[in-house]
Amino acid sequence: xxxxxNFLNNSSFSxxxxxxxxxxxxxxxxxxxxxxxxxxSGEILQILGHNGSGKTTLLKLIVSALNLELGKILxxxxxxxxxxxxxxxxxxxxxxxxxxxxxxxxxxxxTWWRSLNKTNSITNSAAFKHVGLNSNKDEPCCYLSAGQLxxxxxxxxxxxxxxxxxxxxxxxxxxxxxxIELKALLISHLDNGGIVLLSTHQNLEIxxxxxxxxxxxxxxx
Amino acid sequence: xxxVGFLAILRRxxxxxxxxxxxxxxxxxxxxxxxxxIPLGLTPESRELSEIASGMLWIMALLASLLSLDGLFxxxxxxxxxxxxxxxxxxxxxxxxxxxIVHWMVTGLPLSxxxxxxxxxxxxxxxxxxxxxxxxxxxxxxxxxxxxxxxxLTLPLNREGLLLPLIIMPFYMPVLIFGSGTVELAIDGxxxxxxxAIMGSFLALSLLISPYVTACALRLSVQG
Numbered sequence: 001x002x003x004x005x006n007f008l009n010n011s012s013f014s015x016x017x018x019x020x021x022x023x024x025x026x027x028x029x030x031x032x033x034x035x036x037x038x039x040x041s042g043e044i045l046q047i048l049g050h051n052g053s054g055k056t057t058l059l060k061l062i063v064s065a066l067n068l069e070l071g072k073i074l075x076x077x078x079x080x081x082x083x084x085x086x087x088x089x090x091x092x093x094x095x096x097x098x099x100x101x102x103x104x105x106x107x108x109x110x111t112w113w114r115s116l117n118k119t120n121s122i123t124n125s126a127a128f129k130h131v132g133l134n135s136n137k138d139e140p141c142c143y144l145s146a147g148q149l150x151x152x153x154x155x156x157x158x159x160x161x162x163x164x165x166x167x168x169x170x171x172x173x174x175x176x177x178x179x180i181e182l183k184a185l186l187i188s189h190l191d192n193g194g195i196v197l198l199s200t201h202q203n204l205e206i207x208x209x210x211x212x213x214x215x216x217x218x219x220x221x
Numbered sequence: 222x223x224x225v226g227f228l229a230i231l232r233r234x235x236x237x238x239x240x241x242x243x244x245x246x247x248x249x250x251x252x253x254x255x256x257x258x259i260p261l262g263l264t265p266e267s268r269e270l271s272e273i274a275s276g277m278l279w280i281m282a283l284l285a286s287l288l289s290l291d292g293l294f295x296x297x298x299x300x301x302x303x304x305x306x307x308x309x310x311x312x313x314x315x316x317x318x319x320x321x322i323v324h325w326m327v328t329g330l331p332l333s334x335x336x337x338x339x340x341x342x343x344x345x346x347x348x349x350x351x352x353x354x355x356x357x358x359x360x361x362x363x364x365x366x367x368x369x370x371x372x373x374l375t376l377p378l379n380r381e382g383l384l385l386p387l388i389i390m391p392f393y394m395p396v397l398i399f400g401s402g403t404v405e406l407a408i409d410g411x412x413x414x415x416x417x418a419i420m421g422s423f424l425a426l427s428l429l430i431s432p433y434v435t436a437c438a439l440r441l442s443v444q445g
Contacts, residue, residue, distance in 0.1 A: 063308050066444055088310035097301025101233070103240040115229045116309050 014040040017164060017195055022071035024057055031057055032214050035071070041193040044186065044206055048199075049214030055199040056096060058214065059168050062197060063093040075164075089118055092162035094170060098153035102142030106133055106152035109141060110159065118161040127158035130185075132178060146173040157185060165189060167198040226311030230319035237296075238327045244292060248285035248328045249335065255281050256339040267344035274343035275353065275404035282332050282357055283397055286364045287386055289328045293320065293372040294439065304443055313436040321369050321432065329361025345404075352407035352417075359420045360400040366424070366431040367392045373438035396423060 015038040023033035031054040039045055047055045060066040062073060064080065064087075073080045080087040100109045110124050128137045131151040136144060141152060150173050157165065165186075171179055179202070186196055187206060238245050259277055260270060297303040306316055336357050337350040345353065371389040378384065403416040 060304075065304050065308050067440065085310045088308055091308065093305070093308055095301050095304050097299075097304070099301035099305040101237060101296075101300065101302060103237055104233070108236075112229060112233050113305075116226060116311060 016040055016076055018074040019062065020072050020074065022058065022061060022068070022073070024054060024061060024066075025070065033070075035212060037210065037212060039195050039197075039210070041195065042190045043208050043210060044190055044196040044198070044204075045210045045212065046198060046200065046204065047212055047214065048201075050216055053214040053216060055214060056168055059093070059166050059197065059199060060095075063091060063166050064088070065093070065095075090163045091166065092117070092156065092160045092164070093166045094153055094156070094168060096168050096172075098149045100141045100149060100152055103140055105138045105140055106144070106155070107137045109152065110155055113156055114159060117156075119159045120161050122159050124155075124159070127155040128152075130158050130181070131155045147175060147178075150174050151178065154182065157189075163194050165194060165196045165198075167196065167200075169199055171200050171202050224315070226309060227315040227319045230306070230316045231323060234320055234323035235326070238323060244289070245327045248289045249331055251288055252281050252285040252332055252335065253339065255284075256342060259343060271344045271346055274340060274345035275349060275408065276401045277343060278336055278340055278345070278353060279357070279360075279397055279401040279404070282329075282336065282361060283364060283393055285332060286328050286361055287368065287389065287393075289324070290365075290368040290372045290385060290389070293324055293369055294376050294442075295372075298376050298442070303439065307440065307443060313439070314432045317369065317432040317435050317439070318428075321365050321435075324369070325362050325365040329357070329365055332361060333357035346408050348410070349404045349408045352413045353404045355413070355417060356400045356403040356420060359417065359424050360396050363396050363420070363424045363427050364393060366427040367396075369431055369435045370438060373435045373442055376439070376442040396420065399423070 018038040019035055022035040024031045035058065037045060047058060049055050057066065061068050064073075064084065068081070075083065075087045075090070100106070101112075104112070106128065107124055110127065114124070125134065125137070128134050131154055133148060133151050133155065136148060137152075141149060144152060150170075154170065154174075170182060174182065183204060183206070186198075186204075189196060190206070190208065256278065259273075263273075264270065294303060297306065307313060309316070333354050336353050337345075340350060340353055368389050370392075371385045374388060375385045399416050399420050403413050403420070406416060407413045
């Protein structure tokens with residue numbers, strides 16, 4: 001079955017991530033339906049849509065935090081339901097909530113995250129230097145501001161070895177200067193053959209950028 | 222690979238429990254206060270107290286454990302860590318087991334060790350001290366395991382109120398019956414091996430099933 005799909009997408013081996021007919025139903029209404037996207041190495045997909053149109057839901061479906069019931073996701077030609085573990089090893093997801101423990105410092109949070117994921121050789125302190133948190137990295141995260149929390153979460157991007165980055169509003173609450181740095185980081189990840197999926201309202205202007213736009217949420221109930 | 226996730230969660234949750242000692246002390250204080258009130262409210266007569274002591278201690282330990290269940294996954298859910306844990310390339314079963322073990326270590330374990338002292342306050346006969354601790358050690362572990370299912374199911378509800386106890390209570394009853402029964406038997410001079418063995422089988426069964434069911438419930442809960 002997956003072979004035919006690859007054949008239909010003609011550039012069979014270069015498409016690493018294929019979303020096929022993804023739909024999501026909530027209370028009998030379709031939030032979105034039949035999303036079809038295929039991405040190869042070095043491509044970035046921006047998900048556009050109004051507030052409430054299901055951007056976060058789509059991203060959560062892709063990272064399998066939500067159960068996928070309609071449609072399927074292929075990773076390197078295989079259905080992710082069958083290769084869940086190796087798919088998740090290649091995946092980094094940054095959700096709307098930063099996923100940091102308030103009582104632990106940014107450093108401890110990152111060390112903990114590292115112990116559970118495949119990471120590269122960049123040290124924690126180097127990563128914090130990149131995100132500009134060097135002086136606050138030993139403070140408990142509950143004392144950090146929203147922007148600093150976001151930076152602490154984004155520090156994972158520097159140490160991660162994952163090929164596929166799924167970022168939900170990564171530019172939310174960070175300042176202009178760091179936005180530029182984050183964009184540079186995304187580009188260098190793409191140059192290294194990575195894939196990025198993100199939802200943001202910013203106009204990023206990165207080459208190889210693909211867009212999908214989710215329809216306006218159906219108000220008729 | 223399975224023990225990587227297990228150890229990481231175990232270590233982190235223990236560290237968090239130490240950092241936030243208030244949560245740790247809550248069930249203990251509850252246990253202590255209620256037991257201290259019983260002689261005042263009922264009777265200071267030691268003969269009458271000793272008759273109800275084992276049952277009271279067990280009921281209060283059960284309620285103290287129930288009281289602390291609410292927070293088992295709530296923090297992780299609210300700060301987004303739960304989402305991260307669910308999509309880790311690690312078996313969720315072992316990570317949840319680690320969380321439950323930490324929950325038991327900070328509630329059930331100290332309760333069990335404290336129980337004989339409170340038993341003294343209720344003039345529990347001396348022959349009941351060790352059986353009380355043993356039955357509570359096994360019993361509270363079972364309670365933590367079973368309770369995690371309810372905690373996971375009620376997670377997305379903001380004000381679950383009494384829903385969690387309602388879901389969990391029927392499963393707690395056999396543990397309570399055999400737990401306080403163990404102490405009664407010991408006081409009456411019988412061997413406690415058979416009720417302890419039955420409680421051990423409850424523990425083994427819930428150890429197998431609970432983390433798995435909790436994992437399924439958590440996957441449902443994050444659908445939000």
